[in-house]
Amino acid sequence: MRIAACLGLLAFATFLGALVIGYWVALPGLASSPLIDANLGKALAGPLGLRLAEILVGAGVVLVMTVPGWLASRAASCIALLLTGAALAHRLLLLPHLGRLWARVDLIAGRPVDTLAEAQRWTQHQEWLLLGMGVLLLALAGLAAARGGGRALAPSRGS
Secondary structure, three states, rough: HHHHHHHHHHHHOOOOHHHHHHHHHHHHHHHHOOOOHHHHHHHHHHHHHHHHHHHHHHHHHHHHHHHHHHHHHHHHHHHHHHHHHHHHHHHHHHHHHHHHHOOOOOOOOOOOHHHHHHHHHHHHHHHHHHHHHHHHHHHHHHHHHHHHHHHOOOOOOOO
């Protein structure tokens, strides 16, 4: 069993889990929960979103380090670099801007209207970026399947 393949699959699963479970299930459920106030839901979702973004960056860095030994493909290395760059841009540029915008908005009163519209527009940009990261992750999974990435975990016949 190769350590690069194990770490690569672990980083892949972590990235996928943070993306799907965190951003597409937990955060929308928390922000739109009928049990809590809308403003409180947004306030609680903010720090969780930051931690999920840090998990994406960490998993992306591990992918960049392990993909050359795991898949040995230039396309896979390029995809891992793109994933890490997108995760860094998301964490360092997009999330602080979104946090500042949503902090100035009262969701219950829907005011100020112009700031609310801008926050919703930037949230849609975030959703597109996360969707793009999901597509890149699927492309990496396709490359791993095409190159026999699963065989790297199987014991060799000589041992």
